[in-house]
Amino acid sequence: MDWLRDHTWEAWLGASILLGVAEIIGFDLILLMLALGALAGMVAALVGLPVVAQVLVASGASVAALALVRPSIVRRLHGGPDLKVxxxxxxxxxxxxxxxxxxxxxxxxxxxxxxxxxxxxxxxxxxxxxxxxxxxxxxxxxxxxxxxxxxxx
Incomplete structure (x- = not known):
């Protein structure tokens, strides 16, 4: 258990990589936003915040990314000129x-x-x-x- 406490940033990085790879399969941009939250949790771990604070930072970053970043990216991906045939x-x-x-x-x-x-x-x-x-x-x-x-x- 001490090893995990000393290497929480690596666990957050691993979770972020797994979520990023899973996003490639589905491409809904939801798992990518969760991966960004996991990266924020990794930064919190590197700063030395307790695990509870890391989880709160990761959750807050994920929710913020889902609410603020994802809609504009989806709009940009699905938008474009109308095809006239x-x-x-x-x-x-x-x-x-x-x-x-x-x-x-x-x-x-x-x-x-x-x-x-x-x-x-x-x-x-x-x-x-x-x-x-x-x-x-x-x-x-x-x-x-x-x-x-x-x-x-």
Whole structure:
């Protein structure tokens, strides 16, 4: 028992390593926070605090890590840009009118290397070939477009 009392920091380090290895299997970040608490207990043991104080320091550090650190890490790991798939990724892009686009007769635009049928978003407009348009919406296989203002030299 004297050996354990003299080497409590090593026991805390061992517990921290075991918790860290177990975290690799589950990856919930809970055991990692407990491992951080065990490291705090190891520091308390190295300072020379009694075992009860070491347990309190380790517990407090674990609870603090679970409450303060883990949520932001989980948010960062699970967050990220939204993946746009299919025709949704074309909304907001610009295309080139290849056939006159009007509400009476759908025209054609070249968009991302593909030819799409298109109608103007504003039904009163007629868009001539060669004009640049922005895709505001796609319904089925038809792009609803609006002309992009060209800068005059």
């Amino acid at each position: 299919g025709h949704v990724k074309l909304v907001g892009q610009q295309g080139l009118v290849t056939e006159t686009v009007s509400s009476m007769a759908p025209g054609r635009i070249k968009l991302s290397g593909e030819v799409w049928s298109a109608v103007p978003y504003d039904e009163r407009l007629t868009i001539e070939p060669g004009s640049t348009v922005e895709v505001l919406e796609i319904r089925g296989a038809t792009a609803y477009v609006h002309p992009v203002a060209a800068l005059e030299p």
